[in-house]
Amino acid sequence: MNVRSPRAAVRLAATGVAVAALGLTALQPASAATAKPTAKTTAKTAATAKTTAKAKAAAKAKTPACSGNSMKVTVRKVSRPVNHLLLVATNTSKKTCAAYQAPYLRFDQAQSATQFYAKSRPHAVVLLKPGKSAYAGIKTSAGNGKGKHAHYTRKLGVMFSNAKQTGNVGKALNAKLPGGKVWTDDSAFVTYWQGKSADALKW
Template sequence: MRTLRRRTALVIAGTAVIGLALTGCSDSGSGRKSSGSSSSKGSSQGSSKDSSKGSDKGSDKQATPSEDGGETKPAGKPGTGGGGKSGPCTNAETKLTVTAAPRPVNYQLLTLTNTSKRTCTVLGYPTVSFAPDLDGTAEGREDTKPQAVVTLKPGASAYAGLNTSPADQADDGTKSHAKTVSVDLIKQIGNDGSTVQFGQPDTVAVNDLFIYEPKVTYWQQDLDVALS
């Protein structure tokens, strides 16, 4: 995930005469287009950006970088996609629960409920990590990829099945156990299969799960499909 860097506004001090002289040189020699009728326009724009720091405009929300490193939006209030389609769900506007599934063996059911007032989509499979003993994430089960994008209206839920260990794998006491499960959501999937996450995973306490080669299904609209 890319790191946001603030651009530093360059303030040119001097008299109005020197400012006009510099503007004339920029237009004739540098090849760069003038940003306005005078250099004071660029200066006032930079001042406006600086003065917005600490204001109520997103100051208490973590911004999420766009894929191309350009415009950013607060993670809690993403915009909708083009053509009237909804944007991806975020951790900030969903609620996660992790419960032991009655079947199959060694499965946990991940339930993600849309708690916002907008319709959103859930992409791919959840990025699931474990603590305190394990690094890495659960492997996604490509055989469970749904035919259509999973869309959640306000109050609706999506489901994923987490297989914590194979049925024939015994817990001999030497392998890792998890006391918490963390789930992050995907913001975007590239053409090459690469993903961008929101980076604010939900963490849920679990009852000392035995973890060995964990796998997780894609998000599903149907609970039974997630556990099949």
């Protein structure tokens, strides 16, 4: 009968535990970090990268500003609000353009453009597909008759702004006024371009 010392028994037990641990390790599945990517995963990653690249390229290629060279403008008389007109700009080109900021208006031989109504700035730029229109409301005079330098205006020039509103794009267009003339004073203003006529006449 073989009798092992307590110390030898402890060493034997420790050895058995180590062997068992190695066996369990060998049975464990490969971790996600060491697993080889499948063809499906690789294709999905490539598609995501391609989509991201396209999105970045689209963001850089801004929609060109609507230009006086490819737009048609008309002025409509409205019943409400009083002393207001509606400016309609239609894209006559074959490409989408952006109606940036507000139109530059010049009544007769005015030395400066009509003031913009700041509160009318839309949340997003109005994009015009071919044949579509943008709208701007024009207040011509004070409703109470207290405006200064009041006079009849017979000509209205319209120019389109660049994206930063630091200058115009294309040529100036002449818009025919309803009835051939309109009463204006120094309270006149124009709204920013809107996608709907009703939005242009809120102010």
